[in-house]
Amino acid sequence: MKNSYNNTGTGSGADNVRGGESSGKGGAVSQKKESILELQKLINSSVRVKCLGGREMRGILRGFDELVNLVIDDCEEFLRDKNDLTQITDKSRKLGLVVVRGTQVTLVSPEEGTEEIANPFLGEADA
């Protein structure tokens, strides 16, 4: 009699407590390396990365892992306005070869197929 909350009944050891559904996979969190984001396609191309906290960067994707940690080459970071950190200025600084932590990534998008347009918000007066 195993002291397991889930009792999937397959009689495996105590380390299967996590497997709630008896899917046969053993309830592992990531068995295969499946990701909804196919970063392999973007390798060696230019990408835009946004982070939690507002940092924005651009560079060439050289590597990644399943946790979306990224290796970006020739990375440059876009600088934000000191007084309003939500505003991106047109200034940037070069960082070089960097690692971006997957826990902080909010967006990875290819530069290919995007174009910069004139700022549509410039006509508005400050509130």
Place this chain on the structure above:
Amino acid sequence: MSNRILPLELIDKAIGSKIWILMRGQTEIVGTLRGFDDYVNLVLDDAVEYSPDPRNNNEIVKTELQSEILLNGNHVAVLVPGGTGPPEDSMAASSS
């Protein structure tokens, strides 16, 4: 065919050399990387912390943390191996 670089391997190669860390907010740290773990908590030696002065937006406070430090990986956003730190007056907030 694609020789892709694993991020944690790149950090591993940086052990022993200088590394520049950008945190989630406006803080940056430069130090010699002694080691790290799965959560990218970092052990840094001779670390220097750069953060904006809360009283004065244009100043950067530079603090030399003189012993070995354990930096919690929770807010580590970007790691620059071999990085020397923010160039003069170019931390994320630029002077407009």
